[in-house]
Amino acid sequence: MRRALALLLIAGLFAAVVPLHRSLFALTQTYPDEFRSYYIPSSGNMKILSLGYHSFWADLIFIWSLLYYDYYGREVRYTYLERTFEVVTDLDPRNREAYVISALFAFIGNRYDLVYRFEDKGIRQIPDDSILAFDAGTYAFFSEKNNARAVRYFSIAAERSPERPIFRKLLAQALGATGNLESAAAYWKAIYDDNRDLQTKEANYYRGTALRHLWDLKVRMDQRDLEAAVKKYVERHGHNPGALQTVVKEGLLARLPLDPAGKPYAYDAAKGAVTCVSPFDFKTAYGQW
Amino acid sequence: MSGRAGPAGLAWMQVRALAANTFREAVRSRIFYILMAFAVAMLLFSAVMSLLTIGSRAKIIIDLGLTITSFITVMTAIFVGIGLVYTEVEKKTIYNVLSKPLGRAHFILGRYLGLMAVLLVNLAAMLALLSLLLLLFGGFTWALFVAGAFIYLELAVLTAIALFFSSVTSPVVSAICTLAFYLVGHTSSAFLESLAPRLGSPAAKSAAGWLFHLLPDLNVLNVTNLIAYDIPLASGFATRALLYAAAYVALLLTAACLAFSRRDLV
Amino acid sequence: MGGPAIEIQGLEKTFTGHLSIGRIHALRGVDLSVPRGVIYGFLGPNGAGKTTTLKVLTGLLRPDRGTVRLLGAPAGKRDTRAHIGFLPETPYFYDYLTGAELLRFFGRLHGLGARTLDEKVPALLKLVGLEGRGNLPLRKYSKGMLQRAGLAQALLNDPELVILDEPMTGLDPIGRREIRDLILSLRTQGKTVFFSSHILADAEMICDEVAILVGGKVVQQGSLEKLLGSDVRFWDVALAGCPEETRGWDGAELITKSGDQMLLRVELEGELQSLLDRARGAGARVVSVAPHKASLEDLFLSHMPGGDA
Structure with a gap:
């Protein structure tokens, strides 16, 4: 009899515990986020506490952080971003995912400084990796629109993985965007040459893109040279030259370049602008390069 | 008396009989199965955890799995090891054994080898399960067994430490001391990194250095961090690690035999 | 060896x-x-x-x-x-x-x-x-x-x-x-x-x-x-049918008496024979004669403090 009562009591207490905990937990959820603090030890302490099992703890903290940052309701979640990923990447320096994810979270939070800080750390710690440089380059080129930075990252990526044409392609694009037209053209030529004799779909794509860019770059280079010459003329004479030939006659330009289709460039004397009249033609381009 | 072996053969037969008996004792005890069940649960848990990550699932399974394997086998080594000599003396079963024509050193060695056999079975089972998980989810590598070999080296040293304490003191004190060595073994390198710059005098620094080299460094045997990234071990590392562990084991077993040989068994 | x-x-x-x-x-x-x-x-x-x-x-x-x-x-x-x-x-x-x-x-x-x-x-x-x-x-x-x-x-x-x-x-x-x-x-x-x-x-x-x-x-x-010797230390004699008024017999130690039954102890063989003759002569019946050699217990107790020396 007594035994049954004791068992009943235990069951009853268990039943009481569940709603109690529910209400307690619900209360803690109402605290504003900044008052809920998490203690994440520093890297140095973590290295000791982990008893040498660095990857184990790095993985656990990483998974925790994924779940933590996944919850968009949090307002001040970025408070721990730096510290968390600093610890993870210090414990496990070769974990590429950690750098990528931390950069992503930083990007979502509009913290470009953190994006590049994490990516740079990863690039430094994993010497043979090109993905992180590529990742950083894409942030710079497509999102931040910082072409100089993009060039820097893409050249690291291309250097570390020369067998992947995509890095050189992006590098060439970025170079073109920063105005390094000659280097860009050189890269595009190299890409074209590498893919000239191959018949794969990828090779076709790269050949096509390369040709387009080479055409485009030639036009821009010519435009640049012509417009620079025109400017010099204006400096000398105070007005736009009547025709492009004039600058050649003046010795400001060696000779008059032709557009990739072989046609001369159109010149608007009033504005001093040079434009290309020929549209892009594959066959012509193919013949040229 | 037919069927008797020569003196060296006899000694080996006795050690083997003791080891086999120790093995039987472990395998017929409940604690063995509880620990194994726990280990299996934790390994499956690591597979579940791998679902939560972005990126390589295999890495998580390897990292968590190897660490759990290491931890559980270490706990088995310590908590069974501290009773290896003490419980025999407590339960007075040792009177029967030592009144037979065998030396006390044989007894110590036999018990040690018995527990190492148990740990081998444990380790193999867990590595098998881990391999199965990796074959299922992709990412199996033979380096797993290399990591297992190094875990076994660490176990050899820890078992010897536990056995030594078992020959001199009670299980509670043995457990505390062996766990202390486990902690020290894993943190000494990290401590030295952060401690050395703060020490004032060069004498203190060199003393700290000596201490670091004298104490068993279990971390140096820990290759789980390397295995996940397929980083090859430095050449000669394996041989040196084996010699280091063997030296420590020999040291501890000799000390245990010494402590035990002079002891009165009241 | x-x-x-x-x-x-x-x-x-x-x-x-x-x-x-x-x-x-x-x-x-x-x-x-x-x-x-x-x-x-x-x-x-x-x-x-x-x-x-x-x-x-x-x-x-x-x-x-x-x-x-x-x-x-x-x-x-x-x-x-x-x-x-x-x-x-x-x-x-x-x-x-x-x-x-x-x-x-x-x-x-x-x-x-x-x-x-x-x-x-x-x-x-x-x-x-x-x-x-x-x-x-x-x-x-x-x-x-x-x-x-x-x-x-x-x-x-x-x-x-x-x-x-x-x-x-x-x-x-x-x-x-x-x-x-x-x-x-x-x-x-x-x-x-x-x-x-x-x-x-x-x-x-x-x-x-x-x-x-x-x-x-x-x-x-x-x-x-x-240690114990093969000699008998004493005999215990049990008698029945003793006359009421008999209190004892010379040379024998009375252990117990109840009704017409008596238990006596004699140390020497000569005294045993004389006791048996006298008892039978008085009409008593000899139930048993038990010789007691020195026992190990006696020997043992003799060495214990408090035992009889």
Whole structure:
């Protein structure tokens, strides 16, 4: 009899515990986020506490952080971003995912400084990796629109993985965007040459893109040279030259370049602008390069 | 008396009989199965955890799995090891054994080898399960067994430490001391990194250095961090690690035999 | 290896208590000699040092002083232990093993091969009365069964000298009888049996020689015959049908009287005969005449403080 009562009591207490905990937990959820603090030890302490099992703890903290940052309701979640990923990447320096994810979270939070800080750390710690440089380059080129930075990252990526044409392609694009037209053209030529004799779909794509860019770059280079010459003329004479030939006659330009289709460039004397009249033609381009 | 072996053969037969008996004792005890069940649960848990990550699932399974394997086998080594000599003396079963024509050193060695056999079975089972998980989810590598070999080296040293304490003191004190060595073994390198710059005098620094080299460094045997990234071990590392562990084991077993040989068994 | 089965000279052993507080002088100079081929009883009260002595014999303890030789060789050496069998007090065994597994394990410690064990183990189990129970785990054995298993393992190596510590404890009368018979059969095989006990009746029944250990010293040793003598110490005479008024008879001590029955004690044989004549002459009937030789218990108690000297 007594035994049954004791068992009943235990069951009853268990039943009481569940709603109690529910209400307690619900209360803690109402605290504003900044008052809920998490203690994440520093890297140095973590290295000791982990008893040498660095990857184990790095993985656990990483998974925790994924779940933590996944919850968009949090307002001040970025408070721990730096510290968390600093610890993870210090414990496990070769974990590429950690750098990528931390950069992503930083990007979502509009913290470009953190994006590049994490990516740079990863690039430094994993010497043979090109993905992180590529990742950083894409942030710079497509999102931040910082072409100089993009060039820097893409050249690291291309250097570390020369067998992947995509890095050189992006590098060439970025170079073109920063105005390094000659280097860009050189890269595009190299890409074209590498893919000239191959018949794969990828090779076709790269050949096509390369040709387009080479055409485009030639036009821009010519435009640049012509417009620079025109400017010099204006400096000398105070007005736009009547025709492009004039600058050649003046010795400001060696000779008059032709557009990739072989046609001369159109010149608007009033504005001093040079434009290309020929549209892009594959066959012509193919013949040229 | 037919069927008797020569003196060296006899000694080996006795050690083997003791080891086999120790093995039987472990395998017929409940604690063995509880620990194994726990280990299996934790390994499956690591597979579940791998679902939560972005990126390589295999890495998580390897990292968590190897660490759990290491931890559980270490706990088995310590908590069974501290009773290896003490419980025999407590339960007075040792009177029967030592009144037979065998030396006390044989007894110590036999018990040690018995527990190492148990740990081998444990380790193999867990590595098998881990391999199965990796074959299922992709990412199996033979380096797993290399990591297992190094875990076994660490176990050899820890078992010897536990056995030594078992020959001199009670299980509670043995457990505390062996766990202390486990902690020290894993943190000494990290401590030295952060401690050395703060020490004032060069004498203190060199003393700290000596201490670091004298104490068993279990971390140096820990290759789980390397295995996940397929980083090859430095050449000669394996041989040196084996010699280091063997030296420590020999040291501890000799000390245990010494402590035990002079002891009165009241 | 000649010489007596066991020879102990000047054995001393002191135990220091915890943290060196308190010393226990367990053995204060034991001298003992056990000839070959006898059953030797090692008797004494609890705490006298019997188990300590046995542990020194088997090498479990190291003596502080004195020499101990078994079968001519020093005790405590491994080779010496190969020729003896030992049954410790209240044998503790690995309860996760079966009886047969236990015997096989100890057999291997003696260096016996598998085939030898295949023959010996069932034979020994049969000898000690555990036939058919060899496959039960030891934790299921009763106390008596454990005792028998202990005896079996002591005989594994066919030892010349068998040392038993309290072999009859925990056995019922049938068990005790069986062990007694076993010990006697061991002597028939030419073995020497040395056992300690505080059950004097058993010792009296089978021992050839005894030693009495009190307070860490041997106070008496020798053959039972010599110690107890074959002389009768007194007779107890029970009479019935005595005349009411009879209070006693000269030369006889009255133990009890109830109604017409009397119990008397006489010491000399001459007085016995005269008593019997007088009693019959008075019309009494002699119910019984019981001679009492000196018993071991008497001898034992005579050495105990407070016993009759």
